Amino acid sequence: MFAYVIGRLLATIPVMAVVAVFVFFLLRIAPGDPAAIIAGDDATTQDIENIRAKLGLDRPMLEQFALWCWRLMQGDLGISIFSNLPVTQLIAQRLEPTLALTISTLLVAVVLAVPMGVLAAWKARSLADRVVMGFAVMGFAVPVFLAGYILIYVFSIKLGWLPVQGYRPIAQGLWPFVEGLILPSIALGTTYCALIARITRASMLEVLSQDYIRTAESKGLATPRVLLLHALKNSAVPIVTVIGIGIALLISGVVITETVFNIPGLGRLTVDAVLKRDYPIVQGLILVFAAGKVLVNLMIDISYAFLDPRIRY
Amino acid sequence: MPSSIPASGTEAPAAEAPPQGPWTFARRNPTIVIGGLLMLVLVGIALAAPWIAGDPLKLAPVNRLRPPSERFWFGTDQFGRDVYARTVHGARVSLVVGFSVAIAASLIGLAIGLLCGFYRTVDAIAMRIMDGIMAIPSILLAIALITLTRPGLWVVIAAIVIPEIPRIVRLTRSVVLSLRAQPFIEAAIAGGTRTPRLLLRHILPNTLAPLIVQSTYIAASAILTEAGLSFLGVGVPPEIPSWGNIIAQGRSFFLIAPWSILIPGVFLAVMVLGVNMLGDGLRDRLDPRLARRM
Amino acid sequence: MAGDAPLLEVRDLACHFFTLDGVVRAVDGVSLSLARGETLGIVGESGCGKSVTALSILRLIQKGAGRIVGGSVRFEGRELTTLSDEEIKELRGHRISMIFQEPMTSLNPVLTVGVQIAENVVRHTGAGWREAMDRAVEMLRLVRVPDPERRVHDYPHQLSGGMRQRVMIAIALSCDPQLLIADEPTTALDVTIQAQILELMVELKEKTGTAIMMITHDLGVVAETCQRVMVMYAGRKVEEAPVGELFANPLHPYTRGLMRARPRLDEDAEGSGRRPRLQEIPGIVPALNRPIAGCAFAPRCALATDRCRAERPELEERPGGHLVACFEAGKGVP
Numbered sequence: 001m002f003a004y005v006i007g008r009l010l011a012t013i014p015v016m017a018v019v020a021v022f023v024f025f026l027l028r029i030a031p032g033d034p035a036a037i038i039a040g041d042d043a044t045t046q047d048i049e050n051i052r053a054k055l056g057l058d059r060p061m062l063e064q065f066a067l068w069c070w071r072l073m074q075g076d077l078g079i080s081i082f083s084n085l086p087v088t089q090l091i092a093q094r095l096e097p098t099l100a101l102t103i104s105t106l107l108v109a110v111v112l113a114v115p116m117g118v119l120a121a122w123k124a125r126s127l128a129d130r131v132v133m134g135f136a137v138m139g140f141a142v143p144v145f146l147a148g149y150i151l152i153y154v155f156s157i158k159l160g161w162l163p164v165q166g167y168r169p170i171a172q173g174l175w176p177f178v179e180g181l182i183l184p185s186i187a188l189g190t191t192y193c194a195l196i197a198r199i200t201r202a203s204m205l206e207v208l209s210q211d212y213i214r215t216a217e218s219k220g221l222a223t224p225r226v227l228l229l230h231a232l233k234n235s236a237v238p239i240v241t242v243i244g245i246g247i248a249l250l251i252s253g254v255v256i257t258e259t260v261f262n263i264p265g266l267g268r269l270t271v272d273a274v275l276k277r278d279y280p281i282v283q284g285l286i287l288v289f290a291a292g293k294v295l296v297n298l299m300i301d302i303s304y305a306f307l308d309p310r311i312r313y
Numbered sequence: 314m315p316s317s318i319p320a321s322g323t324e325a326p327a328a329e330a331p332p333q334g335p336w337t338f339a340r341r342n343p344t345i346v347i348g349g350l351l352m353l354v355l356v357g358i359a360l361a362a363p364w365i366a367g368d369p370l371k372l373a374p375v376n377r378l379r380p381p382s383e384r385f386w387f388g389t390d391q392f393g394r395d396v397y398a399r400t401v402h403g404a405r406v407s408l409v410v411g412f413s414v415a416i417a418a419s420l421i422g423l424a425i426g427l428l429c430g431f432y433r434t435v436d437a438i439a440m441r442i443m444d445g446i447m448a449i450p451s452i453l454l455a456i457a458l459i460t461l462t463r464p465g466l467w468v469v470i471a472a473i474v475i476p477e478i479p480r481i482v483r484l485t486r487s488v489v490l491s492l493r494a495q496p497f498i499e500a501a502i503a504g505g506t507r508t509p510r511l512l513l514r515h516i517l518p519n520t521l522a523p524l525i526v527q528s529t530y531i532a533a534s535a536i537l538t539e540a541g542l543s544f545l546g547v548g549v550p551p552e553i554p555s556w557g558n559i560i561a562q563g564r565s566f567f568l569i570a571p572w573s574i575l576i577p578g579v580f581l582a583v584m585v586l587g588v589n590m591l592g593d594g595l596r597d598r599l600d601p602r603l604a605r606r607m
Numbered sequence: 608m609a610g611d612a613p614l615l616e617v618r619d620l621a622c623h624f625f626t627l628d629g630v631v632r633a634v635d636g637v638s639l640s641l642a643r644g645e646t647l648g649i650v651g652e653s654g655c656g657k658s659v660t661a662l663s664i665l666r667l668i669q670k671g672a673g674r675i676v677g678g679s680v681r682f683e684g685r686e687l688t689t690l691s692d693e694e695i696k697e698l699r700g701h702r703i704s705m706i707f708q709e710p711m712t713s714l715n716p717v718l719t720v721g722v723q724i725a726e727n728v729v730r731h732t733g734a735g736w737r738e739a740m741d742r743a744v745e746m747l748r749l750v751r752v753p754d755p756e757r758r759v760h761d762y763p764h765q766l767s768g769g770m771r772q773r774v775m776i777a778i779a780l781s782c783d784p785q786l787l788i789a790d791e792p793t794t795a796l797d798v799t800i801q802a803q804i805l806e807l808m809v810e811l812k813e814k815t816g817t818a819i820m821m822i823t824h825d826l827g828v829v830a831e832t833c834q835r836v837m838v839m840y841a842g843r844k845v846e847e848a849p850v851g852e853l854f855a856n857p858l859h860p861y862t863r864g865l866m867r868a869r870p871r872l873d874e875d876a877e878g879s880g881r882r883p884r885l886q887e888i889p890g891i892v893p894a895l896n897r898p899i900a901g902c903a904f905a906p907r908c909a910l911a912t913d914r915c916r917a918e919r920p921e922l923e924e925r926p927g928g929h930l931v932a933c934f935e936a937g938k939g940v941p
Contacts (some may be wrong), residue, residue, distance in 0.1 A: 012811060018445035026457060034461050077557055137593075141586035143537050145560060147576030153571055211712040218707075219727045219778065220699030233717045252452035256541050274456050282457050286574050290448045309717055309762045341627075 001305055001312050008301045009293035012294050019290045023283055024068050038081065038277040054081050055279065077284035083275035090269065094139055097167045100263035101188065102250055103258065104181045109189040109196060110243065114232075116193075117239075122227055132197060134162065139194030145255045148260040155183060165262035174281025180263075188257045190247045199242040203235035210234070230269060234289035236307045251289055345594025352589030358535030359404040366401035368392065369554045378570045388572040390563060399554040400574035400577050407536045407584055410470055415528040417474045422481025423524060427516065429482065430489025440486075443479040451476035452538060456547055464550050473538050477531050482525055488520045522599040533585045541580055556581045567592040612684065613640040613665070614818050615786060619680035622656075622663050629896035633659040633673070635842035638922075643785065645818040646812065647654040648833035648850070650737040650826065650865070654892055657822045661788045663821075665703060666695050678734055683785070688780035701731040704779035708791040710771035720747075720774045721759035724781055731782045746777035750807060769800035774805070780811060783880040787812075788820045794829060826869060830854065835928075838862050841893055844922065858925060858936040860908045864888040902933070911937040 027034055034053050035052040036043070043051075052058050056067065056256035071078070077087040090104065156164040168176040208231055216230045258267030268287060273281035305311050339346045358365070372394035381388040387396035429436040446454065455472040462468050492498055498515060542548030543557025553559055556577040561571035622634040638736050640906065656791040661842045662668045663675050678688040682703065687695065699705075707713045710748050715723060724746055725739035734742070740759065747755035750773040763771055772792060779787055789808070793801040793876050809832055812819055821833055830850065837847035838859065846859040857863045867886040890907035893899055905911040912934065920932040931937075 014441070015444050015448055018441050019448045022442070022445035022449070027461065037461060037463060060427070084321055092868075122480065138582075138586060141533070141589055142541055142582050143578065143585070145541070146582055149560075149571070149574050149578065151569065152567075153575070158566065197885045210714040211707060211709055213705065214667065215713045215778075216715065218665060218699055220696035220701060220728065221697070221726065221730055225726075229713055230718070234715070248450050251450040252538075253540070255452060255456075257543060259545060270453065270456065271545050271547075274460050274545070277460055279457075279460055281461055282453075286449055286453050286457055287451055289450050300333065307717070308765050 002158065002290065004311070005302055007194055008153040008298055012298055015294055016291065019287065019294075020072055022292075023238070023286055024065060024159075027279065027283070028057070028061075034279065040277075040280060048130060051081060056081065057310060072287075075289060078095045078280035080273075080281050081278050083278075085282050087281050091266065091284060094266050094269045095266060096169060096265075098099065098254055098258070098262050098267060100167075100170070100177070101263060101265060102254060105185040105189040105192065105250060106243075106247075108185045108194040108247075112189075113193045113196035114200050116197045118204055118227060118232060121204030124205060131199075132201065136194045136198040136201070140191045140198075143188055143258045144187055144210070145260050147190050148184070148257060151183045151187055164259075167261075167263040167265070180261070184261045184263060187260070188250065188253045191253065192249055195246055196242055198241065200235065200239050203238040204231055207231045216242050233307065237304055240300055240303055240307065244297050247281055247293060247296045318385055323401070335399060342594055342598065344379060344590045345598065347596050348587050348590030348592070349585065351526050355404060355519050355584050355587060358401055358571070359408050362377045362401045362405055366398040367400040369399040370552070371395070371398075378566060379569070381572055386574045388570065390570070390573045392558070396573050396576060400425040400556070400580055402554045403556040403559055403577060404555060404580065404584070406459040406466075406549060407581070409540065409590065410473070410539040411584075413470050414473050414477065415532035415595055416476040417470070418481055418531050419528040421474070422478045423485050423520065425478070426482045426485025426520075426570065427489060430493065430516075436486070443482050446476060447479045447585050449476070454539065455542060466553065467547055468550050469539060469542060473535050474541075477535065480531070481524070481527060484523055485520050488523065489516055489520075492516055492519055492604075526599060528594055529588055529595060532592055533588040533592065536581070536588065560576040560588050613643040613644045614645075614677075614683060615639075615820075616681040617680045618681075619661070619662070620660060620663060620680060621676050622659050622668060622673060623676050624673045626672055626704050626896070629828060631841075631895045632842055632898070633895060635899075636678070636846050637839070637842070638678075639837060639847070641786070641818050641820060643735065644812075645816055645835065646814045646833045648821045648823065648829040648836040649839060650653060650823060650829055651839035652824055655839045656706065657839050658790050659821055659842075660839075661705070661820060663792050665699055665705060666690075667705075675726070686939070690856050694782065697731075700727045700778075700784075701782045702784055703786045704784040704792065705780075705788040706772070706775045706779050706792050710768050710775055713775060714771055716763055719762055720766070722761065723775070724759075725778070726776050726896070729827075742781065745887065746781050747774070749780070749811070751778045752777075768796055769803065772796060772800075772804055775809065776804075776811070780817070782813065783815065784817055786792050786818045786820065788822070792821075792822070792823045794823070795855065801828075808839070826865065832907055841899065842895060844901055844930075844932065845904065846853070846929075846931045846933075847922075848927065852927045852929055856927070856929070858931040859933050860910055860927065860935065860939065861888070861904050863939075908935075911941050 035055060035057060037050050039048045039051050056064050075088060079089060080087055086278045116132050152164055155162045163180055166180060168180045170177045194203040213231060255267035255270050258265045259271055261276050270285050371394060376389050376393040377391050379385055379389045385395055385397060387400060390396055427441055429439050454476045458472040459468060502513060534537035539548055543555045544561045546561060548557055549555040559577045560574050567574055618638045620634055620637045624631040624633055637660055645721060651657050668675060671675050675688055711895055721743045724743035726734060726865050728734055728739040728742050729736060744755045747758060751759050754775050791803050797803060823829060833850050834852050836853050838845050840861050846862050859864050860875055870885055885915055887906055893903055899915040901918055905915045915934055922930045922932045924930055
């Protein structure tokens with residue numbers, strides 16, 4: 001078991017290395033001259049040269065790469081072109097809102113989706129099942145901004161129950177913090193929730209048709225025990241897998257959600273950086289998000305060992 | 314006819330199947346039918362755009378921010394442009410993006426996947442690159458690529474295609490690898506079949522079904538991504554009406570003119586729903602093995 | 608057989624599956640009875656309805672498209688078909704237990720075998736977990752699993768097929784049931800293991816006095832373990848007799864066909880020194896989603912008359928405690 005964990009941990013290193021190399025080359029293989037594009041159409045040659053220097057493109061390739069690796073190991077993600085601040089600092093400033101949003105969305109989605117999926121599988125082909133499936137199919141098609149604007153329209157504008165936008169740090173109080181996150185979490189989480197509900201249902205359906213469930217029923221065990229212990233525990237691996245895969249959905253959606261709800265997090269930082277073409281920030285964000293994704297996948301991999309004894313032994 | 318040496322195995326009630334007609338098909342495959350119909354309608358609308366809708370670019374500030382009415386079915390935006398016309402023309406962008414991305418990603422992914430399945434060195438290098446691409450959230454990758462190039466529709470398409478390639482590569486590669494282990498392939502190789510023929514006759518047909526299913530999902534994802542990118546302002550250039558653009562431009566006036574956001578949004582959802590349903594239906598017909606996991 | 612009331616009495620049981628291709632009459636009016644401590648064998652090929660009959664007793668059919676549409680099942684005098692869900696769950700694993708064909712897949716892979724035995728005890732006897740786990744160890748010892756104190760914490764994938772079936776038996780017997788329903792318990796096992804398991808079951812039966820309903824397609828299993836046997840075909844019972852009587856004197860053409868179809872190592876066709884060809888029963892089992900007029904076996908029967916094809920034969924009593932449903936019973940070459 002210990003060996004398994006160490007194995008998974010070590011496996012993340014090559015992936016991060018590849019990401020780092022990949023990001024490095026991304027800038028350098030883009031068609032055209034990145035420095036010129038970033039500088040804009042009415043830049044002078046001097047401007048372009050300045051930017052090239054800031055991007056480090058004026059040095060020989062090998063030197064660039066060595067410098068890149070060296071800096072990465074120290075956690076130095078470069079300097080923003082337009083604000084001259086270290087990218088790491090900019091990211092750290094905006095981290096809390098995004099983290100809060102992501103975690104709350106994750107919680108909301110899982111807490112709603114898994115019971116829905118279990119219910120739908122248990123009462124397969126009933127009305128409850130059709131409702132859940134309907135939600136799963138439609139929820140998956142609803143773009144985040146549509147969900148967001150509809151929610152704002154209904155709950156903030158017409159009903160006035162919840163704030164239209166903005167973010168209130170937890171330091172300012174628990175309720176305002178939660179209040180500000182409700183609508184964004186629902187908007188962001190709808191697609192995620194639909195996906196998880198669907199996979200939960202499918203996985204549970206497959207498990208419920210297995211022989212060992214028939215055995216459990218032939219023992220006259222109570223339904224909650226059969227569903228939750230016997231069935232759900234066996235469905236857990238695909239469900240947890242899709243939770244991990246869905247994180248990618250969440251990250252993409254975060255950028256849009258923060259724009260719709262005006263939350264000053266990493267997503268907004270991304271959009272601002274892109275509009276100004278402040279590439280070092282975009283680059284730093286890619287690395288941070290990729291690292292986050294790899295970390296989440298690592299935790300998922302490790303959880304498999306706890307969920308399925310066949311992996312442990 | 315032989316057999317009835319008592320056989321073992323699970324018991325299954327024996328039955329004969331009645332003949333099938335088109336209504337039976339519709340009843341048993343509701344997803345394909347509904348999804349297909351939705352798509353037909355949307356494609357029809359998109360193709361007929363120049364005739365059934367007006368000019369999406371026509372500015373008429375005197376008509377600004379009118380609610381939906383007889384004259385302007387979906388109302389107007391802050392420049393007086395007809396939202397109905399813009400929405401209908403926007404359908405074309407979404408469809409073009411959806412199809413192009415699906416086809417491009419499928420073809421490129423198929424080619425790479427096939428090579429990976431057959432040539433070890435290609436496999437080793439390509440899969441590492443795919444891992445790298447997959448570790449980066451797709452919208453960010455698309456955004457990064459767009460940042461580095463001049464704006465344009467094809468740039469957006471390319472930027473959306475690249476993050477979708479790894480999924481297809483993995484899919485094709487796994488089909489190829491599992492097929493290679495099959496005895497009939499070994500037999501074919503031992504019999505001297507050359508690789509191209511092997512690919513064409515044996516391997517390719519088996520990859521088609523899951524490939525088609527996966528590419529519909531990619532199309533749906535691409536449509537959403539393009540809308541998202543345009544919404545953020547980094548997608549299709551603002552002169553071309555894309556649903557994302559329309560929604561983005563309607564943001565500031567959301568409180569007084571919600572129709573310019575809600576209506577294109579609903580259209581977007583319906584199109585994605587249609588593509589997804591088509592994909593689900595195709596999957597149920599073409600590749601029931603995947604269906605069990607969904 | 609004892610003169611007191613039977614432990615289990617099934618009358619005219621009918622189970623139908625409602626599928627897209629029509630209504631499948633999997634069990635079409637079956638009656639049987641079982642006394643305390645008796646072993647009844649139910650024989651027939653795949654699809655004859657023997658498993659469905661067994662599952663219906665415990666009402667395990669309701670899940671999919673299947674439903675009990677008629678008949679009665681009385682256990683210890685109680686009518687099972689009308690019990691509430693709670694009541695039938697009380698009986699399951701407690702007074703009536705069941706073991707299934709595939710030991711590989713019948714145990715939950717993510718729970719230890721100890722938990723799977725103990726939970727049955729906890730459920731039905733109100734014992735605490737500690738006590739129940741002790742009982743689990745005891746049961747493992749009873750079914751002759753070596754090193755039970757250690758094995759009780761193992762997961763199913765760590766055990767062999769034969770061991771898993773022993774665990775299934777341990778679960779089934781953990782609350783001292785009156786009736787054990789065994790659905791093809793040895794079919795999926797190697798021949799040597801089969802013998803061990805059957806031997807174990809017979810031994811346990813002597814020890815505990817549990818009645819066994821042994822469902823199988825294998826006449827050899829029946830010969831070794833059962834006191835009475837019934838033969839099913841296409842959802843109907845076609846013959847029933849004490850085991851010796853059935854083997855010595857099979858009356859129904861189907862039963863005779865089954866007996867003939869068994870490969871025998873000792874036969875020698877007319878002294879030619881070669882083994883005779885395997886005798887097969889021509890034809891296939893009828894589709895069960897169309898109502899069957901007359902005798903279900905008629906299309907394949909060499910003795911079939913017009914009466915057989917038009918009228919459904921009822922079970923008639925013959926000497927020696929023998930029941931058979933056939934108008935031409937006993938005729939023709941045995």
